[in-house]
Amino acid sequence: MNGERETKRVAIACQGGGSHSAFTAGVLKRLLAEKLERYEIVALSGTSGGAICAFLVWYALLKGDRREAVRLLDSFWDSVSAAAPKERVLNDLSVAATRRQGTVATPLVTPYLYPEWGKARLKQMLEELVAFEKIEELVTASSLKLLVGAVEVNTGEFEVFREAEITTEKILASCALPTLFRAVRIGDDGVYWDGLFSQNPPIRDFMREFPDANTKPDEIWLIQINPQRRDHEPTAMADILNRRGELAGNLSLHQEIDFLYEINGLLSYLPKDRYKYIKVRKIEMLRELDAASKMDRRPTFIREMFAYGEEQAEGFLEGVS
Numbered sequence: 001m002n003g004e005r006e007t008k009r010v011a012i013a014c015q016g017g018g019s020h021s022a023f024t025a026g027v028l029k030r031l032l033a034e035k036l037e038r039y040e041i042v043a044l045s046g047t048s049g050g051a052i053c054a055f056l057v058w059y060a061l062l063k064g065d066r067r068e069a070v071r072l073l074d075s076f077w078d079s080v081s082a083a084a085p086k087e088r089v090l091n092d093l094s095v096a097a098t099r100r101q102g103t104v105a106t107p108l109v110t111p112y113l114y115p116e117w118g119k120a121r122l123k124q125m126l127e128e129l130v131a132f133e134k135i136e137e138l139v140t141a142s143s144l145k146l147l148v149g150a151v152e153v154n155t156g157e158f159e160v161f162r163e164a165e166i167t168t169e170k171i172l173a174s175c176a177l178p179t180l181f182r183a184v185r186i187g188d189d190g191v192y193w194d195g196l197f198s199q200n201p202p203i204r205d206f207m208r209e210f211p212d213a214n215t216k217p218d219e220i221w222l223i224q225i226n227p228q229r230r231d232h233e234p235t236a237m238a239d240i241l242n243r244r245g246e247l248a249g250n251l252s253l254h255q256e257i258d259f260l261y262e263i264n265g266l267l268s269y270l271p272k273d274r275y276k277y278i279k280v281r282k283i284e285m286l287r288e289l290d291a292a293s294k295m296d297r298r299p300t301f302i303r304e305m306f307a308y309g310e311e312q313a314e315g316f317l318e319g320v321s
Contacts, residue, residue, distance in 0.1 A: 006038065007037075007038060007039065007040050008038060008039050008040070008218040008219055009039075009040050009042045009215070009216070009217045009218050009219075010039045010040065010041050010042065010217055010218070010219050010220070010221055011041075011042060011043035011044070011045070011145075011206045011217040011219075011220045011221070012028070012031070012041060012043070012044050012045075012054070012220075012221045012223065013044075013045045013046070013050075013201045013202070013203050013206075013220055013221070013222045013223065014028070014044070014045065014046035014047070014050030014051070014053050014054045014201055014223045015046075015047065015050050015200055015201050015222070015223060015224050015225045015226060015253065016046065016047040016048025016049045016050040016051060016174075016175075016194070016195065016196055016200060016201065016225065017048065017049060017050070017196075017225035017226060017294055018048070018049055018177075018294030018295060019049075019080075019293065019294055019295065019296050019297055019301065019302060019305065020049070020225045020285065020289065020293070020294050020305060021048065021049025021050055021052070021053060021225065022049075022077050022080075022302045022305035022306050022309070023223075023225060023285045023305045023306070023308055023309040023312075024046075024049065024050050024053045024223045024225065024309060025053045025073045025076075025077055025305075025306060025309060026305065026306040026307060026308060026309020026310040026311075026312075026313065027223050027283050027309040027310070027312060027313040027316075028053055028054075028057050028069070028073060028223070028309075028313075029070050029073055029074075029306070029309070029310060029313075030309070030310040030313035030314055030317070031221075031313055031317070032057065032066045032069050032070055033066075033070070034317055039219075039320075041061065041144065042144060042145065042210075042215075042217060043144065043145035043146070043147070043206055043209060043210075043217060044057060044058045044144065044145070044146050044147070045146070045147035045148070045149070045201045045202040045203065045205070045206065046147075046148060046149070046174070046201050046202075047148070047149040047150075047174055047194070047195035047196055047199065047200045047201040047202070048174055048175050048177070048194050048195055048196050048200075049175065050200075050201055050223065050225070051148045051149065051171060051174040051175065051195065051201070052076065052126070052171060052175065053073065054146065054148070054201075055130075055146065055148065055166065055171055056069065056072040056073055056076060056129065056130070057069045057072075057073070058144055058146040059072070059130050059135070059138075060072055061144050062135075062138045062139065062143060062144060063138065072129050072130075075129055076125060076126075076129060077302055077306065079125045079128075080125070080297055080302065081297055081298070081299040081302045082297040082298060082299070083299055087297070088298065091295075091296065091297045091298060092298075094295050095292045095293070095295050095296050096292075098291065098292035098295050099290065099292040108179070111178075111179070111180060111181055111182050112182055116181070116182060118180065118181060119172060119176075119181050119182070119184075122172060122175065123168050123172060126168055126171060126172075127168055132166075132167060132168055135163075135164060135166055136164045139163045139164040143163065145162070145163065145206075145209045145210075146162060146163050146166065147160050147161075147162060147201075147202040147205050147206070147209070148160065148161040148162075148166065148170060148171065148174050148195070148202075149174055149195030149199040149200065149201055149202045150170070150173040150174045150176075150192040150193065150194070150195045151192065151193050151194070151195060152189075152190040152191065152192055153183050153190070153191045153192065153193050154190060154191065155190065158199055159173075159192065159195075160199070160202050160205050161173075161174075162209075167186075169184055169186050170186060172184050173186060173192035173193075173195075174192075174194065174195040175194060176192060176193050176194050177193075177194045177196070178193050178194065196252075199252050199256055200226075200250075200252045200253050201253070201256075202256070203220060203222070203253075203256035203257060203259075203260060204256050204259045204260060206220060206278075207260070207263065207275075207278075211274065212273065212274065213272060213273055213274055213275055213276040216275075216276055216278065217278055218276075218278065218279065219278065219279045219280070219281060220260070220278060220279070220280050220281070221281050221282075221283065221316075222253075222257075222280060222281065222282045222283070223283050223309075224253070224282050224283070224284045224285065225285050226250045226253075227284070227285065227286060227287075227288065228250065228284070230243060230288060231288070239290070245291055257280060260278060260280060261280075263275060263278075264277050264278065281316070281320065283312050283313055283316045284312070285308070285309075285312065286312075287308065
C-alpha cells in the first residue's frame with residue numbers, strides 16, 4: 001500500500017437501479033462539490049442508471065469542468081422526472097401496476113409488442129446533454145477512465161465499454177432492462193441487455209485499466225443502491241420478489257469485490273510493480289424501498305433520492321477527510 005502519497009487515486013463505481021439511481025447522482029453531486037484535495041478521481045464505472053450518472057460526470061471532467069458535471073446530473077434527472085400532468089398519470093399507473101405484481105394476476109407484455117418510445121426519449125435526453133461526436137477527440141492516453149457494463153444476450157458474455165468507444169447506443173445497452181426495453185443492437189457486435197446481469201458495476205476492470213501499480217487506484221468508492229441487509233423477513237410475494245431482485249443484483253457486485261479482496265490477500269506473491277493494496281469504501285442507500293419505486297419518476301421522489309444521496313455522501317466525506 002502506498003501510504004506516502006499525499007494525494008490518493010480514487011475510482012468511483014456506480015451501481016444501477018432505475019429511479020433509485022437518482023441517489024447515485026446526489027452522491028456524485030456532493031462529492032464534486034468538495035475540493036477533495038487529498039483525492040484524485042482517476043476512473044468511473046457504472047451500470048444502468050449508474051452508467052448514465054458516471055458517464056455524465058466523466059464527460060464533464062474530461063473537459064475539466066466540475067460545475068458542468070453537476071449541471072448535467074441535475075438536467076438529466078429533471079428531464080427524467082414525470083413533471084407534466086399526462087406523464088404523472090402514466091407514472092402512477094406504471095408504479096401501481098408494478099406493485100400489484102405478485103399479489104394480483106397481471107399480464108406481462110413483451111416490449112417487442114409496443115413502440116420504443118422510452119428508448120427514443122432516453123436517447124434524445126442524452127444527445128441533448130452530450131456532444132457524442134466530440135468524445136473521441138477529448139480522450140487522451142492520460143484521460144480519466146470510464147467503464148460501462150452490459151451483457152450480450154445470446155452469448156451471455158459480459159461486456160465493458162470504454163472511453164473513446166462510448167456511443168449513445170452503448171449507454172442505452174447498459175440501461176436495457178429486458179422487461180421494459182428491447183435489447184440494443186450494436187452494429188454487428190451483438191444485442192445487449194442491462195448490465196445489471198453482468199457487472200453491477202464493473203470493478204475488477206479498474207485493475208486492468210492501469211497496468212502499473214503506481215497508476216492503479218488507491219481506493220475504490222462504491223455507490224451501492226441495492227441494500228445488503230434487510231431488517232425484516234419478506235413474506236408478501238411482492239416483497240419476496242423484490243428481495244430476490246436485490247440479491248441477484250448484488251451477486252455480480254460481490255464477485256467483483258471478492259476478486260479485489262483476493263488480489264489484496266495475494267500481494268506478497270504478486271509482482272509489486274503491477275499490484276498493490278486497494279481499499280474499498282462504500283456509500284450505501286440504506287432505506288427499505290420496494291421494487292416499484294425504481295419505476296417512480298415523480299419529481300418529489302427524484303428530489304428525495306437526490307437529497308438522500310447528498311446526505312449519505314456528506315457523512316462519507318466526514319469519514320475520509
